[in-house]
Amino acid sequence: MxxxxxxxxxxxxxxxxGITATKGFYTETWGLDLAAEEPGTVxxxxxxxxxxxxxxxxxxxxxxxxxxxAMDDRDQVNRLHAHASAQGATVLGxxxxxxxxxxGWGFEILxxxxxxxxxxAEARTLPEAxxxxxxxxVSHVVLNTPDMDGVEAWYIRTLGFRxxxxxxxxxVFLRCASDHHSIALVRGHYxxxxxxxxxxxxxxEFMRSIGRMREKGIVPTWGPGRHGPGNNPFAYFVSPSGFxxxxxxxxxxxxxxxxxxxxxPRDVPEKMDQWxxxxxxxxxxxxxxxxRPDPGYPELARGxxx
Numbered sequence: 673m674x675x676x677x678x679x680x681x682x683x684x685x686x687x688x689x690g691i692t693a694t695k696g697f698y699t700e701t702w703g704l705d706l707a708a709e710e711p712g713t714v715x716x717x718x719x720x721x722x723x724x725x726x727x728x729x730x731x732x733x734x735x736x737x738x739x740x741x742a743m744d745d746r747d748q749v750n751r752l753h754a755h756a757s758a759q760g761a762t763v764l765g766x767x768x769x770x771x772x773x774x775x776g777w778g779f780e781i782l783x784x785x786x787x788x789x790x791x792x793a794e795a796r797t798l799p800e801a802x803x804x805x806x807x808x809x810v811s812h813v814v815l816n817t818p819d820m821d822g823v824e825a826w827y828i829r830t831l832g833f834r835x836x837x838x839x840x841x842x843x844v845f846l847r848c849a850s851d852h853h854s855i856a857l858v859r860g861h862y863x864x865x866x867x868x869x870x871x872x873x874x875x876x877e878f879m880r881s882i883g884r885m886r887e888k889g890i891v892p893t894w895g896p897g898r899h900g901p902g903n904n905p906f907a908y909f910v911s912p913s914g915f916x917x918x919x920x921x922x923x924x925x926x927x928x929x930x931x932x933x934x935x936x937p938r939d940v941p942e943k944m945d946q947w948x949x950x951x952x953x954x955x956x957x958x959x960x961x962x963x964r965p966d967p968g969y970p971e972l973a974r975g976x977x978x
């Protein structure tokens with residue numbers, strides 16, 4: 673049993689007007705499979721056992737419905753609930769059963785930017801469905817915030833995340849498990865989603881996935897390249913709803929006993945892209961990664977109904 677407060681990143685549900693109509697992009701091109709549909713929500717799975725790794729839900733705002741974390745068991749859920757409550761976090765009720773298709777038992781928290789984070793044990797699982805060059809899991813979620821230092825401190829204090837590395841003073845990489853980062857924070861003008869990364873099991877499958885996109889007439893908007901922090905290859909695309917999504921693989925695995933965070937420079941190109949194949953992101957790429965302002969769910973902090 674883990675002593676950590678949070679188990680692992682399971683997936684993310686995005687919300688936007690008309691987003692469920694884009695499911696064909698993910699099943700026919702991106703490489704996910706349709707797991708289930710509910711009114712206004714589509715659940716998409718990868719090749720692993722998680723019931724879903726990416727969800728699409730209808731809503732008036734372009735942003736995140738919630739980030740979903742897998743918990744080991746009810747004891748871990750209760751420990752996190754008690755700890756977060758003691759830290760004064762905006763905890764949305766007591767642990768209980770979720771009534772969506774994924775099910776499970778847990779609770780939700782709002783982070784300082786009013787993003788909804790869901791923590792649940794006993795969620796539905798599916799038989800693994802290995803398939804060449806198809807995403808296995810969501811590797812990480814990168815969030816823009818106007819208060820990077822404050823939100824970083826909150827994730828460490830409230831959820832027990834650890835700092836893996838910094839990108840100058842503009843980005844911090846945070847882990848809850850052995851993956852180099854499950855959440856990363858970027859200094860921004862407003863809260864928004866920067867990008868969501870999907871993991872391929874091998875570097876060959878990563879490259880073949882880029883090839884599959886090219887076969888469909890869709891080329892990367894940045895990449896392929898290989899990051900410094902995390903040591904992972906990257907290729908970024910833009911989804912039909914205008915969200916930035918990434919293929920990645922071979923993300924650095926952290927040894928908790930020996931790892932020391934470092935500050936990676938942003939003015940040395942080879943530290944940003946070890947392969948030197950991607951070049952600097954274009955202004956258009958930076959704009960799509962800046963995202964659209966996402967107010968999150970401030971009404972939940974007041975106790976209103978979602």
